[in-house]
Amino acid sequence: MALTVLGGGVSPFVRKVRVFLAEKGLDYEHENVNPFGPPEGWREISPLGRIPAFKDGDKVINDSSIICAYLERRFPKPALYPTDDYEYARAVWFEEFADGGMIATMGPKTFFPCVLKPLFGGKSEPDPADVAAAEKCVAEDCPKFWDYLERELGDNEYFVGNRLTIADIGVATGFVNLRYAGFAPERKRWPKLRAFIDRMHGRPSFKSATAQDAPFQKRAGLVKD
Numbered sequence: 001m002a003l004t005v006l007g008g009g010v011s012p013f014v015r016k017v018r019v020f021l022a023e024k025g026l027d028y029e030h031e032n033v034n035p036f037g038p039p040e041g042w043r044e045i046s047p048l049g050r051i052p053a054f055k056d057g058d059k060v061i062n063d064s065s066i067i068c069a070y071l072e073r074r075f076p077k078p079a080l081y082p083t084d085d086y087e088y089a090r091a092v093w094f095e096e097f098a099d100g101g102m103i104a105t106m107g108p109k110t111f112f113p114c115v116l117k118p119l120f121g122g123k124s125e126p127d128p129a130d131v132a133a134a135e136k137c138v139a140e141d142c143p144k145f146w147d148y149l150e151r152e153l154g155d156n157e158y159f160v161g162n163r164l165t166i167a168d169i170g171v172a173t174g175f176v177n178l179r180y181a182g183f184a185p186e187r188k189r190w191p192k193l194r195a196f197i198d199r200m201h202g203r204p205s206f207k208s209a210t211a212q213d214a215p216f217q218k219r220a221g222l223v224k225d
């Protein structure tokens, strides 16, 4: 049965599912749905109008976290959730920390105004006021998220249990959009987090899930070390 991810690949949540599938070694189809100009009948597939949606044959599943949890049960190997109860809770917590907190802040304040708004508004550059507001978000809102991640990661390669889990994928995906907006955690202040991001973005799973992102990468060269 065909597996299909529905949703524009630049969404951090669509990317999370695509990276998850790639790390499982699963082939899938990708349908590029824009949630702000969706195809007819989209609400029947996605009742909240959001991306990603997912199809396993004729079965429809919504929400990136639920899609990943489903995929883990359907295709258990390699495991991308810990088996230990507390580690399991930690892993899904980091996923939620990213989805519901960090990305919910960074996305609308950096990626949307600096990348999506100019693109969809037919402009070559974002409004200077939007860039200033994004810089303010990076300076004032983001450090509390990044300090926490830096501390929790410590000297480990991964967030939970010394191996790749949904925690790492869920956290790393949001930093792709931040980079496209022209920002990243400064290496001097958040060395462990920044090295983690580099490692994760260098994985074949992230590389393949970002291969089509060239139109969104114009500001990526502005990222400072």
Ligand SMILES: N[C@@H](CCC(=O)N[C@@H](CS)C(=O)NCC(=O)O)C(=O)O
Pocket: 011, 012, 013, 035, 036, 048, 049, 050, 051, 052, 062, 063, 064, 065, 099
């Ligand atoms: N919790 C959801 C969030 C999905 C989400 O917010 N997707 C955005 C795009 S990044 C969207 O579809 N926005 C359109 C809308 O909310 O109408 C998930 O993890 O799948």
